[in-house]
Amino acid sequence: MSTLLEVDDLRVTFPTRTGLIEAVRGVSFSLGRERLGIVGESGSGKSQTGRAIMGVTPPQAEVTAKTLAFDGIDLLAASPRERRALRGKRIAMILQDPKYSLDPVMSIGRQIVETLRTHEKVSKAEARDRALAMLEAVQIRDPARVFDLHPHEVSGGMGQRAMIAMMLIAGPEMMIADEPTSALDVTVQLDVLGILDRLVSERGMGLIFISHDLRLVSSFCDRVIVMYAGKVVEQLKASELGRAQHPYTRGLLNCMPKIGADRHPLPVLDRKPEWAA
């Protein structure tokens, strides 16, 4: 399998009034054309890892790595212009809440068309056709109607589908999805994941799926990285999650209530300082 993304010793540091805070402390992994899940709790650095790869880290933060290469391109050495060109065209990102990532004053269709036309020289008519086809591909039943709607006029699930359509329109090779379904109802969540899954496998994309939900990630991804306090504590195949070695991973799996498992009280995570060391 060809390697799409190579990350070696990635570090993200934020300066604060009280000193430096290391949000990501030496994360290494590689991604092929597969579904990779990054799981962790709040403050584990999972989102900052995704942002650093995408190049949307806040300006005051410092990003360093021995290697951070996408398809052979050194992302840290690339100029802001080159990175902008990569973003959207070859690397796409989906965020948690479509309400905040879609432009509220522009119709959904126009946003998709604009995205396409920034990256490819196509005629307006062709762009519109492709946008409609894309909306259909994310299983929006009436694409022509949704095309003219504004983001506030659609439901959360519909908005997230539109967001996926917008992100996929330029045909990226890699997608970073940061909690793409956490704001959605459980049943809608599965629909959206189904769409994402189909598109990723049909187009042979690499997907980084960032989530706090270990159960969801393990059922959706091929491989899982578990992060704790800015570090990777364990990397394993999703199918082998039951055989996880690290006490943190096992604790995370255990502490969730399950239907049918009558455990009172629930086992709680006993955090050891050496995990963060």
Added chain:
Amino acid sequence: MSAEAIQTRRDWLLSERPASRVQARLGRAYVAWRRFSANRLAFVGLLIIIALLVVAAFADVLAPYSPTFGDLKGSRLLAPSAAHWFGTDDLGRDIYSRIIFGSRWTLYVVILVAIIAAPIGLLVGTVAGYAGGWTDAILMRITDIFLAFPKLILALAFVAALGPGIENAVLAIAITSWPPYARIARAETLTVRNSDYIKAVQLMGASPFRIVLRHIMPLCISSLIIRVTLDMAGIILTAAGLGFLGLGAQPPLPEWGAMIASGRRFVLDQWWVAGAPGFAILIVSLGFNLLGDGLRDALDPRSGDQ
């Protein structure tokens, strides 16, 4: 005090686990102070205001001459010199001394207006915002009526009705300056009244009066303090404007606006008579504006509490 002692005191203030009510409150104030003092311009503003307070407090000591009695025979309209730093006016009074004593009147006006107008605005705004419905409609329409007139014109009308004099000028300015505070307080109240923490207090069985007084007002106060500070310059100018028109402070009170008014006749030949008090107004207004800007950064509850 040794560096070590300072360090422990700072740790005590910034403690994540305050051991008493007092420590928690002081710690919070200290964080705001650090944010404020990191802003150089705001610091300059604070220094100007402190200087104003000191000058007003020690006017008797600082002023070399009487502010009200001049030497009509020998020192009319003298240019600035070593004896009279800012020159003298048409009645032979030392302008420097008059400006020093004038600082008292400026403070008097500013503080009285703030004490009268801000609480009225706060009360009207929070009650209107929290009660909603008819109460809100009536209170806000009254506010709109006050806002519809230019401030100075309305103040003029009030002074004309009440009679000239500095107390009436203060009253008139206060009556005209509360509506913007009411608007701010109402806007702030609307953003918090549906929050869960207000809902939680309602669920405790708290009366609306208690909720407004103890839970909503404290949240509005910081934006109000900022706005009042920024308005101080405007209040000084309105007071000066009334003084200039002869409706504020009456002679021989050394009020800065009235001083400019009387100096206007010689502004081309003896510019310092009007120029010096004008400059004093400029500096003090600038001080309040800088201070207000700094307070905005330091007190803004949304600017991150970390």
Added chain:
Amino acid sequence: MTAALSVDRLEVVFDRFRALKGVSLEVESGESFGLVGESGSGKSTLLRAIAGLAPAASGTIAVNGKQLGARRDKAFYREVQMVFQDPYGSLHPRQTVDRLLQEPLAIHGFADGEKRIQRALDEVGLGTGFRFRYSHQLSGGQRQRVAIARALILEPSILLLDEPTSALDASVQAEVLNLLEEIRRRRKLTFLMVSHDLAIITHMCERLMVMQNGEAVEHLTAGDLVERRVTKDYTRNLLRASEGFVRTA
């Protein structure tokens, strides 16, 4: 024996939108009852209507056999308290934990405030080290513990829980759920708990009601869910969704 809480054909209307369309339920004293549904199902509205935060258009609510009027009196708030979903929004940003806990005591005129605050903080596992902190100095889990302490300090018999753990990390969620269970056992409380997560509801509650579009879909016991004895498709869908993603190719 009268039910601790009984709701009969309750309707809630917001600007012509019927958020609740005649919902009835009975919760026995000491029982833990769950409300499950997706957003817009009316589960939170039902909770808020009971608490008096949402206006009831018709129908009745009774607590311990006593029917409630349009206005809640002080005695009601000593019987029924609520824990909100978002621990970041339910604590006043300018008040210390001490002040937050003192407020209910001051409103109801308790004299032994000092002792009660100590006890409430101990009970939710915070200890006195947290007493003078502001809410921004607390983590999400600690905030939720403070919110629980605040709800308990008036010693209510019924606790309304509106997704109390959905904003928390999984490990913190387990701690808070354990805490709630322990408190319920010790104080013999009645719970009415809202969640979108079937697993949490089956863990915490003996009986539950599935809701959709402001209506009750079905009444179940936790045992029914464990053994998959559900009758409605909607519930079946929820149950399937709770098991994670299944590839259909």
